[in-house]
Amino acid sequence: MQFTDFTRLDLQRLPSPCFVIDEVAVERNLKILQNVEQRSGAKVLQALKAFSLWSLAPLTRQYLSGTCASGLHEAKLGKEHYGGEVHVFSAAFSEKDLSELLGFADHIVFNSCSQLLHFASLCEQAKHSRPELQFGLRVNPEHSEGDVPLYDPCAEGSRLGVTRKQLDRYLAQDDFQQAFALISGLHFHTLCEQDFLPLKRTLTVVEEKFSDILANMAWVNFGGGHHITRPDYQIDALVDCVQQFKQRYQLEVYLEPGEAIAIGSGVLVTEVLDIGFNQLPQVILDTSATCHMPDTLEMPYRADILGEVEATDESHTYRLGGLTCLAGDVMGNYSFAKPLAVGDRIVFEDMAHYTMVKTTTFNGTQLPAIAIWNSVTDDLRVVREFGYDDFKNRLS
Numbered sequence: 001m002q003f004t005d006f007t008r009l010d011l012q013r014l015p016s017p018c019f020v021i022d023e024v025a026v027e028r029n030l031k032i033l034q035n036v037e038q039r040s041g042a043k044v045l046q047a048l049k050a051f052s053l054w055s056l057a058p059l060t061r062q063y064l065s066g067t068c069a070s071g072l073h074e075a076k077l078g079k080e081h082y083g084g085e086v087h088v089f090s091a092a093f094s095e096k097d098l099s100e101l102l103g104f105a106d107h108i109v110f111n112s113c114s115q116l117l118h119f120a121s122l123c124e125q126a127k128h129s130r131p132e133l134q135f136g137l138r139v140n141p142e143h144s145e146g147d148v149p150l151y152d153p154c155a156e157g158s159r160l161g162v163t164r165k166q167l168d169r170y171l172a173q174d175d176f177q178q179a180f181a182l183i184s185g186l187h188f189h190t191l192c193e194q195d196f197l198p199l200k201r202t203l204t205v206v207e208e209k210f211s212d213i214l215a216n217m218a219w220v221n222f223g224g225g226h227h228i229t230r231p232d233y234q235i236d237a238l239v240d241c242v243q244q245f246k247q248r249y250q251l252e253v254y255l256e257p258g259e260a261i262a263i264g265s266g267v268l269v270t271e272v273l274d275i276g277f278n279q280l281p282q283v284i285l286d287t288s289a290t291c292h293m294p295d296t297l298e299m300p301y302r303a304d305i306l307g308e309v310e311a312t313d314e315s316h317t318y319r320l321g322g323l324t325c326l327a328g329d330v331m332g333n334y335s336f337a338k339p340l341a342v343g344d345r346i347v348f349e350d351m352a353h354y355t356m357v358k359t360t361t362f363n364g365t366q367l368p369a370i371a372i373w374n375s376v377t378d379d380l381r382v383v384r385e386f387g388y389d390d391f392k393n394r395l396s
Helices: 023-040 054-061 072-082 095-101 113-118 120-129 164-171 174-180 196-214 235-249 388-392
Strands: 018-022 043-047 066-069 085-089 107-110 134-138 183-187 219-221 252-255 266-278 280-285 316-321 330-336 345-349 369-373 380-384
Touching: 018 023, 023 043, 023 054, 023 235, 043 085, 054 072, 054 369, 066 072, 072 085, 072 095, 095 120, 107 113, 107 183, 107 219, 113 120, 113 134, 113 164, 113 174, 134 219, 164 174, 164 196, 183 196, 196 235, 235 252
Parallel strands: 018 369, 043 066, 043 252, 066 085, 085 107, 107 134, 134 183, 183 219, 219 252, 280 316
Antiparallel strands: 018 266, 266 280, 266 345, 316 330, 369 380
């Protein structure tokens, strides 16, 4: 899924490897999300866990209501650079992190009843100082919509969210009822890169299990995984659904897309370092699947390449691999119309979300540079390059 014609970008203007983000494509996505926000009445937050290129924060601020974070550091980034509301959820908070978050976050969502109970007095004190501070509880509707267990928050035995049975057991305790009085909203998350229908099915289950709780809440967060900016997404249905839900329960609705901010907006530019042979030609690139595009191994999925062709007797097929010692550091088999040579540039498509936020320096592998390109004006700026110090300073 690529919304920009990156064949118009002169790759020789870039260092390699390099993530390149088209700010025009990002703004296209942001405009769609703002339109959903304005029409539905929901508030849309950028999920920093998927895309946190804060050089584009001034652009994001123009269109969205704020950010959602997965812990203290992302929350601080949202507060410092993005503006708007700062929401934070974590599978568990340390007292140190929570104490700092209580000073600036707008919504803090607990993952368990036990954490809410444990920190209730701390939260009550913070609420006295900051009456606008809101607390939420993540619920697990036990309704799976994902095909990959690794990415399914509602998989059997999931550690994410509170089931209705768990909640009822705690609500039977007097001390927890006092703690639960702090809660003004519910959060749930079941999706991963999906369209509207999985959300619709999820909402049916959420209402069946938690409608009595929702009736007493001020807000609900539908979580992330909404591919709203995908061309075939059913935006009108989403708008209608949010409007009806808000009217039914008289509460605020939040959406926190991550991928939808950046899908179709970025690529990873790499260079051929060597070509060997073992059953088929083996290409070594100056990047790494495990270090720089780990979802290709974790999902797993096969990333598209700009200019690849169907494998035929006339095409030239290679196995593309990374720099590291991991035997499985392989992107896959790809075919090209012309033979590859050392020094050729290869472009992996749709490499903005869940790439830069997951990079590592395993084996001392250099992190890709980061560049922002404007596909309308052809303006290009390299906003960050990495070197030895970035590897060294992760260790001691």
